[in-house]
Amino acid sequence: MLLHGKIGGSSVNGPGNRIVLHFQGCDLGCVGCWNPDTHLFRGDKLVNMPDLEDWILDQKGITGITFSGGEPMQQAQFFWYITEFIKRQRPEWSLILFTGYSIKELERGAFKWYRETDAEWQQGSAKLWKEISGNLDLVVAGRYNESKRTNELPLRGSTNQELVFLTDRIKEGDLSPQEVEMTFDPETGLVQITGFPVGWEEYDMTKDRKPATVEAPPLKAMAEGDDDDDGMLVGAGG
Ligand code: SF4
Numbered sequence: 470m471l472l473h474g475k476i477g478g479s480s481v482n483g484p485g486n487r488i489v490l491h492f493q494g495c496d497l498g499c500v501g502c503w504n505p506d507t508h509l510f511r512g513d514k515l516v517n518m519p520d521l522e523d524w525i526l527d528q529k530g531i532t533g534i535t536f537s538g539g540e541p542m543q544q545a546q547f548f549w550y551i552t553e554f555i556k557r558q559r560p561e562w563s564l565i566l567f568t569g570y571s572i573k574e575l576e577r578g579a580f581k582w583y584r585e586t587d588a589e590w591q592q593g594s595a596k597l598w599k600e601i602s603g604n605l606d607l608v609v610a611g612r613y614n615e616s617k618r619t620n621e622l623p624l625r626g627s628t629n630q631e632l633v634f635l636t637d638r639i640k641e642g643d644l645s646p647q648e649v650e651m652t653f654d655p656e657t658g659l660v661q662i663t664g665f666p667v668g669w670e671e672y673d674m675t676k677d678r679k680p681a682t683v684e685a686p687p688l689k690a691m692a693e694g695d696d697d698d699d700g701m702l703v704g705a706g707g
Pocket residue numbers: 495496497498499502503504507538539540568569570612613705706707
């Protein structure tokens with residue numbers, strides 16, 4: 470599985486205290502995407518699944534897990550696997566997916582997924598989506614549309630995106646207004662900003678589309694840290 474980054478406790482990506490897994494790889498090409506660093510399917514972002522599973526189980530005080538982009542559905546095979554693992558190991562957790570695909574596209578199998586073992590694209594299917602969605606509680610679905618951007622709607626960066634509640638484990642009233650969160654890992658020197666950046670209506674998107682990648686402070690610990698993670702900004706979108 471190609472993973473851009475992981476957060477061991479977030480309160481801005483859904484209700485409660487959540488693990489966030491940011492997948493690496495997305496070719497949906499939403500104009501104005503806040504995290505283009507996640508777009509390439511980069512071999513150096515390959516994670517060892519047993520290590521990832523151990524890390525997930527090691528996190529304390531967690532109430533759920535959020536899968537975000539890049540595009541989780543473009544690694545559908547591993548995404549399905551990790552949802553199965555969590556349902557087995559932590560059945561009390563809620564599962565949220567951010568995806569750039571619309572629900573209609575997913576339901577009719579109109580998506581594709583990247584098989585990293587041979588770098589081949591595979592066609593999705595309604596059956597595969599049914600298996601994956603059977604493990605999810607909430608889907609935030611649809612491309613990020615820059616012309617419809619909003620900071621009014623919980624968990625959505627643009628008004629065309631929809632919330633699809635698949636179980637009653639999460640309800641609309643459980644969702645907080647958009648917020649941004651910064652985490653700092655003193656062991657690795659990693660700074661991560663996640664959630665929905667405030668003040669973005671004042672941001673001139675015509676002048677600078679470069680993602681606001683945050684460099685970690687120059688701590689000695691960085692040299693010994695996990696180079697699997699980048700500082701990153703993850704804003705609105707799938
Ligand atoms: S907003 Fe999400 S779906 Fe759109 S290009 Fe960015 S990562 Fe991909």
